[in-house]
Amino acid sequence: MTPQLHETVTLPRGSIGPLIGDIELADPHRVDVVLYVHGFGSDRKGNKTLAVKLACRRFGLNFAAFDFHCHGESGGVRMTDLRASRLQEDLARIGDHLASRGIGRLHLVGSSMGGFAGSWFAKAHPDAVAALVLIAPAFRFLDTRLFGLDEEQLTRWKQQRTMRVKNQWLDVDIDYGLIEEREQFVAERLADEWRTPALIFHGMNDETVPWRDTLSVVERAAFPDVELRLLKGGDHRLLRYAEVMAEEACRFFKRHGA
Numbered sequence: 735m736t737p738q739l740h741e742t743v744t745l746p747r748g749s750i751g752p753l754i755g756d757i758e759l760a761d762p763h764r765v766d767v768v769l770y771v772h773g774f775g776s777d778r779k780g781n782k783t784l785a786v787k788l789a790c791r792r793f794g795l796n797f798a799a800f801d802f803h804c805h806g807e808s809g810g811v812r813m814t815d816l817r818a819s820r821l822q823e824d825l826a827r828i829g830d831h832l833a834s835r836g837i838g839r840l841h842l843v844g845s846s847m848g849g850f851a852g853s854w855f856a857k858a859h860p861d862a863v864a865a866l867v868l869i870a871p872a873f874r875f876l877d878t879r880l881f882g883l884d885e886e887q888l889t890r891w892k893q894q895r896t897m898r899v900k901n902q903w904l905d906v907d908i909d910y911g912l913i914e915e916r917e918q919f920v921a922e923r924l925a926d927e928w929r930t931p932a933l934i935f936h937g938m939n940d941e942t943v944p945w946r947d948t949l950s951v952v953e954r955a956a957f958p959d960v961e962l963r964l965l966k967g968g969d970h971r972l973l974r975y976a977e978v979m980a981e982e983a984c985r986f987f988k989r990h991g992a
Contacts, residue, residue: 736791737758737759737760737791737797738759738760738761738762739757739758739759739762740756740757740758740759741756741757742754742755742756742757743755743756743757743831745800745827745828745831747803747808747809747824747827750803750809750815750820751803751808751809752808752809753800753801753802753803753808753809753824753827753828754778754800754801754806754807754808755778755798755799755800755801755828756778756798756799756800757796757797757798757832758787758790758791758796758797758798759796760790760791760794760795760796760797761794761796762836763836764795764796764837765836765837765838765839766795766796766837766839766840766841766864766987766991766992767795767796767797767798767832767837767839767840767841768786768790768795768796768797768798768841768842768843768983768984768987768992769797769798769799769800769828769832769840769841769842769843770782770783770786770787770797770798770799770843770845770848771825771842771843771844771845771848771849771851771852772799772801772802772805772806772845772847772848773845773846773847773848773849773872774816774846774847774872774875774904775805775813775904775906776805776806776845776846776848777801777805777806777807778799778800778801778806779806781973781976782845782869782971782972782973782976782979782980783799784976785976785977785979785980786799786843786980786983786984787799788980789977789980789981789983789984790984792984793984793985793988795841795984795987795988795992796837798828798832800824800828802821802824802851803815803816803820803824804816812907813906813907813908814896814907814908814909815909816908816909816912817911817912817915818850818851818854818875818876818912818915818918818919819915819918821847821850821851822851822854822855822858825851825852825855826855826859829855829859829862833862838862839862839863839864839991840862840863840864841863841864841865841866841867841987841990841992842855842856842863842865842866842867843866843867843868843869843983844866844867844868844869844871845868845869845870845871846869846870846871846872846942846943846970847872847875849868849869849870849871849872849873849934850871850872850873850875850919852866852868852871853866853868853871853873853924853928853930853932854919854924856929856930857924857927857928857929857930860929860930863930864930864931864987864990864991864992865930865931865932865933865986865987865990865991865992866930866931866932866933867932867933867934867935867979867982867983867986867987868932868933868934868935868948869934869935869936869972869979870935870936870937870940870942870943870945870948870970870971870972871934871936871943871948872942872943873921873924873947873948873951874921874943874947875919876912876913876915876916876919877916877921891910892910894910895909895910895911896908896909896910897910921947921950921951922954924951925950925951925952925954925955926954926955926956928951928955928956928957928960929957930957931959931960931986931990932959932960932961933961933963933982933983933986934948934952934960934961934962934963935963935965935968935972935975935979936948936949936962936963936964936965936968937964937965937966937967937968937969937970937972938964938965938966938967938968939966939967939968939969940968940969940970941969941970942970943970945964948962949962949964
């Protein structure tokens with residue numbers, strides 16, 4: 735299905751600069767939208783984003799994707815400005831903009847850090863988020879063990895305030911202030927207060943975010959409508975499964991009112 739409307743939008747975001755995103759509306763009169771939420775060091779133009787966008791076209795669903803601040807084309811050029819609370823503010827700003835256009839119900843697809851951010855946003859806005867699809871969600875994004883730090887390294891980071899994170903995908907400095915918000919985003923509390931239907935994909939060869947962390951959140955959550963699919967051959971990015979996950983996401987959202 736060819737979208738009736740496609741546009742790139744700029745949302746003012748205070749002193750750290752605007753949020754940049756794309757919106758494709760299959761039906762401008764629908765109140766639902768599938769919002770892709772990207773991961774740490776990524777942006778809205780990745781392969782998984784594209785797979786979800788194309789699947790939304792096939793299913794006739796509205797679609798949107800934005801770059802978080804400090805990512806892609808959005809404002810904030812220093813990754814040291816990254817905070818979990820600002821991710822929540824970004825999603826709130828995006829949600830407000832979509833609601834101003836009559837699109838008030840969100841179906842979130844969150845990848846890695848985007849899964850972390852989207853899950854917490856759904857907890858805080860249960861009336862706005864109808865369903866979640868999560869891809870290798872980093873529920874413990876603010877847990878220092880995800881950075882592979884020992885006590886000496888953690889102490890050095892606290893003293894120096896910045897730390898270099900380097901892997902095959904990115905090479906950036908992050909600020910110690912990022913994990914100073916840990917107490918606000920405890921995975922166990924997220925699980926205890928889970929109230930949103932969710933479909934979760936996680937690769938069992940994920941060397942970045944352990945799949946057992948996701949399993950522990952799913953096991954702890956009392957909310958029944960949470961499905962976890964473990965992909966034995968999948969790594970963290972799950973690119974080989976992108977099209978399948980996108981199709982399954984749209985089917986899941988259809989079942990939940992999209």
